[in-house]
Amino acid sequence: MLHLPDSFRRAVTGRAPDAPGDPDGDTWLGRLPRLVDDHLDRWDLTVDGDPWHGENALVLPVRRGREQAALKLTWPHPEARHEHLALRLWDWDGAVRLLAAAPASYALLLERLDGDRDLTALPFLDACEVVGGLFTRLDRPATPQLDTLQGRAVRWREQLAEPTPLVPRRFTEQALAALPDLLADAPAPRLVHEDLHDLNVLAPLDPARGDWLAIDPKPVAGEWAYAVAPVVWNRPDELARAHNLRAHVQLRAAVVGEAAGLDPDRVRAWTFVRLVLNAVQTAGGSERAEEFRSRMIALAKAFAD
Template structure:
């Protein structure tokens, strides 16, 4: 029931100490079969297809009360701790619908979407239009249960100040200055999905639920301009084929911002900061990922200037 490809991804991981329920990858894999059995019984589920997975979770197609659903079991990490709360806030409007949750076990019961139809199956610019529309559908006032972008800023400042040779010094200095400017003029916080890109959007099984729905929320309180960056750094293969790389990736941000009614200056500024932070992260935590770090630096340079 547990795909070997998921085991390979999670085996040997240290526990995420920032998570509310830290457990290392090997211990979680060992307990996963029992978690699955317990929740199949708890929620009255019947398995209904081959298991799927992403980077951090087992997704098991099931039947629940005669309808297709999925049971999701996530390796505990801080970004997923409050996924269930975000889905409750959105209540199926623009996002996959939460049917039930056991947060203590990092287990969710969700409506089933069409895993064969991610938003990556359409053109990049069409996907950017869709994501801009999802920003509007998901827009909600902030809530104190969730962390804020400002809460994360002290750690980011430390990383940027200690970047050394991981990124060009001028980029680290500009990102640090830009971060301070953004936070000094931040608007009232909204509930934001900070990892909303076209691989985290699926088609529903039927037309009654619209055309596209967001999955795998990484909730944070901030501004939607902060959430544009993942659209820029994903689908690297398409960007690599672009005749003008800078124009292509900036156009992605333009289309999302236009569709969501965002402040384009702030969208560019947040995208620049997050790209530099990605490069710093890669140098520190994934030193073998020089290609990724180099790509983040190239993307950051494309956003170092404000929109024309």
């Protein structure tokens, strides 16, 4: 019988559907035991340990015969819709290997990685270099199924133009002014992992697979300069300890960008825009939401003109 970690149940309970036709969090949690059983049967799997989880997905260590693997079931939301497509396009190179997929159920069978060893095991600058190196390994032409930054910008402009007392007006105005130039001067769209950061890079169990592999792709058609921001806003404990926050986070972005061969001006501009959008899009007045919004505003200040 499936035992859901309490922390995962709390993370998903009460969520509204993320898109028309998708289940809310409570409905999906009610379906999850059956989904697990269905896919264990479908792929002839045996559970082989305790589950792991992130904010949106439950991961079960499994075996198929002697082969170690991981069964991932994700709460349906638009960012995860094309995860299987990105993993197929990367074809093991720099990313976790996809063994099988049931896209309609948001279920993936993946190679098993070392879930206890992510990039937080490294000093932050070393981790930034690893992430930048993965940018170059994962770089592929975009495919037509993916959301585009150009398409998303329509909604972003509306959000940034809507007055809010929770985010400094000068930040929303600067981000709104930066978008047209960023989009007009953008290179040909690439397949980009827009959420590649320390916790989404794990060590493989097989040394032949290299030192580090990307997981949990959030694919978008855009440019890699757009993808640096998550490295800036993650590892919040180190952000809190930084003597000079501006220098600390600008160094993070610069190291990732240099390792990936990116234009530093575009890295800074996209990072600022994403930080401001995060602050504007943060919903609710919970303590957690307020902490996240405050962190985004403080980080945006470090990249503001």
